[in-house]
Amino acid sequence: MMHQKTQDDLSKYVMCDRCNSLYRKVKLPAGKRARCKKCGAILYRYDPAYLDRAFALALSGIIFFVLANLFPLIHVGLWGKEHTLTLFSAISVLEEGGFYIVAIGVTLLVLVIPLLVIVDYAVLILLLKLGKRPEMARRLLVSLSHLIPWSMVDIFTVSVLIALVKLSGKVTIHFGVAFWALVIYAGIDLYLTRARRIGTLWEIYERRYHVQ
Amino acid sequence: MSSEPAPSHLIRCPVCEAVNVDTGDNVRCRRCGTHIPHPRESYYRTWALLLTAMILWIPANLFPILRIHTIMGYTDNTVVGGVITLWDGGSYLIALVILIASVLVPILKFIVLLYLLISSRFPVRHRRHVRHRLYTLIEIIGAWSMVDIFVVTALSGMVTFDSFQIVAGTGATAYVLMVFFTLAAAIAFDPRLIAQHYHTQKSKKASSNGIG
Structure with a gap:
């Protein structure tokens, strides 16, 4: 039975991440996806253009990340006075108020980790496309799956909107350039971190370097 | 495509x-080389992280996470207080989002993780799929508890006028740490603990050695 199966056979199987059912993989036509019979979760898909798309998105993501951090996110006005919100100013206000742990947490979750994820992605896809440095690609993939749960730009973007709703009627609000950059950046981050499972990249890795 | 419940001796690598x-102890993933520890380790680690998070939940909810300074003095807002203010102000949707994300989600995570940890000790073999789905659910929604902290960050970064100022409250630090420890607990939880029989066998052995 399964006990006698070799390592090679194991790579033909996939386990549903939602309900743990076991499936034997089948070849899919381009653009199709396999779903779990029990719970409907997507098991895997065949998307030949994924690498190119993800690479383009990762590069634009880095550009939008820079834009979102250089320019003001929101302009708020009260009785003729105006203040602008940038990511850095928001964090420095926390830090000046003595909320060091909160400031460190926000910096990591909204600035550092998302940037690491997107750079990790860009370098990894470059390596996968060139078919070079398998060991480095493996390390990048492993760090990627540790980093992804802690990337929270999407949640931060929604939070800025909620903060604006809380302020509505009390101050005047104008959106800055960086806000739209942040929205696009969050969209790209969402696609790269949540739309595909990390297993997809590992399968490409296996094919590229003929591991097994 | 053939589907079968995953045999108990097969596991899905948490990284790739x-x-x-x-094989019990010292599993090394055949693809990414990650060391997959014995579920016993995960069991105690999850308990430790979960209990820490539950203790932090108390100051996170008792102390204000927001202080609003106006010319009339200042008012403190706790997490629940913020929801009530929003509801009274007529922002029902936002009030509901905050209520779910920052009040209900952490409690739900505590209950689900407690249930999963305790049920792994007893031979309740049924509802394995339900428990698996509960686990995936808390993994997906968990990060959204951070919304409140990001709202506070955005508000305190925007509203820095002389006559109207919003700063973080003492509860914010506890809240960040509480969310951090709940996320870490969910990550530390090994889904193999849901595959019931495994743990009971091992825990019997372990308890005879005086460990469990």
């Missing part, structure tokens, strides 16, 4: 999702 043979 590859199917591996479970």
